[in-house]
Amino acid sequence: MAQIALNHVSKAFNNGSIVAVNDLSLEIEDEEFLVLVGPSGCGKSTTLRMIAGLEDPTGGDISIGTTRVNNLEPRERDIAMVFQNYALYPHMNVRENIGFGLRLSTDLSDADIEERVEDVASLLEIGELLDKKPKSLSGGQQQRVALGRAIVRDPEAFLFDEPLSNLDAKLRKQMRTEISRIQEQLGVTSIYVTHDQEEAMTMGDRIAVMNDGTLQQIGEPNEVYNHPANQFVAGFIGSPSMNTVEAEAVRRDGQTVLESVTSDAFTYDLDATGDTNADLPIEVGDRVTVGVRPEDVVLRAEAAAFEGQHHTTTVDVVEPLGSDNLLYFDVGSRTWTARVSPGFEPESGTSVHFSFPRKALYIFDEEGTTVES
Numbered sequence: 001m002a003q004i005a006l007n008h009v010s011k012a013f014n015n016g017s018i019v020a021v022n023d024l025s026l027e028i029e030d031e032e033f034l035v036l037v038g039p040s041g042c043g044k045s046t047t048l049r050m051i052a053g054l055e056d057p058t059g060g061d062i063s064i065g066t067t068r069v070n071n072l073e074p075r076e077r078d079i080a081m082v083f084q085n086y087a088l089y090p091h092m093n094v095r096e097n098i099g100f101g102l103r104l105s106t107d108l109s110d111a112d113i114e115e116r117v118e119d120v121a122s123l124l125e126i127g128e129l130l131d132k133k134p135k136s137l138s139g140g141q142q143q144r145v146a147l148g149r150a151i152v153r154d155p156e157a158f159l160f161d162e163p164l165s166n167l168d169a170k171l172r173k174q175m176r177t178e179i180s181r182i183q184e185q186l187g188v189t190s191i192y193v194t195h196d197q198e199e200a201m202t203m204g205d206r207i208a209v210m211n212d213g214t215l216q217q218i219g220e221p222n223e224v225y226n227h228p229a230n231q232f233v234a235g236f237i238g239s240p241s242m243n244t245v246e247a248e249a250v251r252r253d254g255q256t257v258l259e260s261v262t263s264d265a266f267t268y269d270l271d272a273t274g275d276t277n278a279d280l281p282i283e284v285g286d287r288v289t290v291g292v293r294p295e296d297v298v299l300r301a302e303a304a305a306f307e308g309q310h311h312t313t314t315v316d317v318v319e320p321l322g323s324d325n326l327l328y329f330d331v332g333s334r335t336w337t338a339r340v341s342p343g344f345e346p347e348s349g350t351s352v353h354f355s356f357p358r359k360a361l362y363i364f365d366e367e368g369t370t371v372e373s
């Protein structure tokens with residue numbers, strides 16, 4: 001299996017007026033499952049298409065294994081791509097659909113092809129579907145057949161372009177697990193494109209977060225979640241999104257306090273928490289963005305429940321999720337979310353009180369770079 005490397009790769013369209021991918025460098029290790037994630041239009045598919053050979057980079061080098069592949073045709077790259085539109089051949093049964101590529105591209109005997117098709121069908125648990133036509137299969141079964149077509153070729157790498165986006169939520173979750181299992185079992189280097197951060201978090205050995213054609217951060221899911229490199233990553237990874245408010249660092253009574261700039265609804269006394277702030281690269285007068293994840297917000301009906309600093313707000317709305325509730329409330333001009341226990345369901349307009357531990361605080365500088373996580 002192959003390592004895949006992108007070295008300062010760029011792609012511009014329309015004579016340079018659209019920069020889809022901007023100076024992207026990435027290394028995908030042998031047998032690794034890397035997820036490329038980011039919002040619509042950030043350049044994920046273009047990146048994948050360049051690796052597949054379906055688009056030519058306007059700059060930089062792409063290598064698969066030890067070979068620079070910039071000038072190789074897609075079929076010479078020994079990779080298999082799985083798309084969301086699985087495009088099975090309607091007049092062929094599952095057996096023929098899976099074996100078709102092999103018949104075209106190899107000189108394997110019919111018996112060998114048959115054996116490989118059977119092996120792949122058993123890996124995907126679709127052995128009993130081999131004689132059926134695509135139209136009699138469910139969406140999930142069709143996606144398995146599409147996967148089978150990729151696997152049977154025994155490629156150096158798999159490239160997945162949002163393969164599950166046509167499936168309903170439940171099936172999508174099942175197929176995520178399935179794809180991860182198969183990838184691990186086969187040990188094939190894989191790159192998986194999605195705009196769904198949850199899919200990225202659950203599937204990737206590492207995730208690469210893109211925005212505006214550039215790589216924002218690459219790392220293991222927990223690392224990216226707990227230590228986002230910047231405010232974009234912090235907001236994109238995690239659901240509901242991280243709460244934020246713009247603040248200014250001020251000195252008050254000898255203490256360093258983060259004070260919201262939009263209203264007096266929020267102050268956070270860094271020195272009152274008992275934690276050291278010695279290394280914090282913030283000076284009085286600095287504008288920062290304060291971030292707190294919804295699960296780290298501590299929300300109580302009674303102010304007396306807090307020993308230290310806390311803030312008072314009113315409930316906008318409560319959204320019951322069964323396992324827990326999402327409670328929305330205003331902080332300055334922003335709406336914040338707290339994940340609270342299912343029993344806690346105050347009416348809209350009720351006064352509530354919130355705080356959060358110092359260790360849950362994220363601070364971003366004016367450029368959006370993380371200064372503390």
Ligand code: ATP
Nearest residue numbers: 013014018020039040041042043044045046047195
């Ligand atoms: P999505 O999830 O919506 O597919 P993406 O992150 O995969 O988005 P790309 O499809 O790679 O993004 O597109 C990146 C940018 O390049 C977008 O602004 C898109 O409009 C532009 N783009 C992509 N392909 C072309 C093309 N063939 N001609 C012109 N512009 C293109």
